[in-house]
Amino acid sequence: MLPRSSLENIVSDKVVDVAVGVLIREDGRMLLGSRPEGKPYAGYWEFPGGKLEKNETVHQALARELEEELGIALADSTPWFVKEHVYPHAHVRLHFRRSHDFVGTPVPKEGQECGFYAANERTPGLMLPVDQAIVNRVELPEVFEESSDLLTLSRNALQATIVRDRSYRWVGARAETMDDVLKAVAMDYDFVIVPPEAFDGLLVNGEPRIPTYVDGAPAADLAFWQAKGAHGVKPVM
Ligand SMILES: Nc1nc2c([nH]c(=O)n2[C@@H]2O[C@H](COP(=O)(O)OP(=O)(O)OP(=O)(O)O)[C@@H](O)[C@H]2O)c(=O)[nH]1
Incomplete structure (x- = not known):
């Protein structure tokens, strides 16, 4: 077994930055889709997005992925939060961005399924392990008022x-x-x-x-x- 510091170095050397889009429609539903065949966790459901390419900002990467995967034009997005997760296949740093500002009806281009879902609705397949908790957060109110939940x-x-x-x-x-x-x-x-x-x-x-x-x-x-x-x-x- 390697000392802990060496393990941390190996993991942190390989962190993969991923742009993830939380696209919220006027009725409050968010865009979710299944992962295409051939990728790790194929068939699991997730937010749209993908890995950053060299010299891309997170917004640029997200706009590119949305266009490539679903034919959606992303006009604007705002940073929401960053979450790291270590999968068996990769250590990812997920940059979640939110947007209400996009144009087009999603048309899957890689054989995936997709749709707009409310936070309390189940997708046809399981969500990626990290994403299930994030779905709940999408409904956090924007103006904080003390409430029972x-x-x-x-x-x-x-x-x-x-x-x-x-x-x-x-x-x-x-x-x-x-x-x-x-x-x-x-x-x-x-x-x-x-x-x-x-x-x-x-x-x-x-x-x-x-x-x-x-x-x-x-x-x-x-x-x-x-x-x-x-x-x-x-x-x-
Ligand atoms: N797109 C996306 N990826 C996510 C989410 N949550 C999450 O843990 N990931 C992880 O982030 C990584 C993104 O990789 P990807 O395979 O979707 O990216 P990509 O389209 O650029 O892949 P490729 O070009 O290698 O085919 C995967 O390890 C995936 O498991 C999510 O909500 N959306």
Whole structure:
């Protein structure tokens, strides 16, 4: 067995960056499709997207993949969050971007199936292991209001486990430092709430690590914060 540091080096040398699109239609349904034959996890369902090519931005890669795979023209997209996952076949860094701004009816070009689904609807095949949890997050409200299915915690792991068992739909925490954010990522929280002055400092390469609400930001500023990569805002109540 190799020492842990060597293992980490091997894995991190081979991280594959992937652009993933969460395309949301006016009725709130999101675009999902099956993976074509010949790829790892063929037949599993996923969000559209694919690997970044050299010198491409995430948005460019996503626009290219949507055109190639489904004949969809992507006008605009905003960063949502980045998630890493180690599969038997690859260590991927998934750059999820959201968009309401796309044109065209998806026409599968690689023999896949696809369609627009609500978060509580089942796709004909299983979702990729990482994506099932993300589907639930698509319905997070953009303006944070305290509600029975949206819970903010202290940063206590045990407490998070307990509230998940009591089946809150979403679990989040307050974060002011990158360390807080990374703990929330490790706990697989659904979101963090950050002060506006800390927001930029919590981005890595301009992207958040977890869906992020900006605390005390007026709802009128939602588009401004979303363009920077925030999921939404938490106005002063
Ligand atoms: N497209 C996409 N890939 C995902 C998602 N979630 C997820 O873990 N992945 C992983 O990210 C990687 C993306 O690779 P891909 O095979 O779709 O990319 P690609 O179209 O550029 O592949 P190719 O050019 O090698 O055929 C795969 O390891 C896949 O398992 C998702 O929602 N969408």
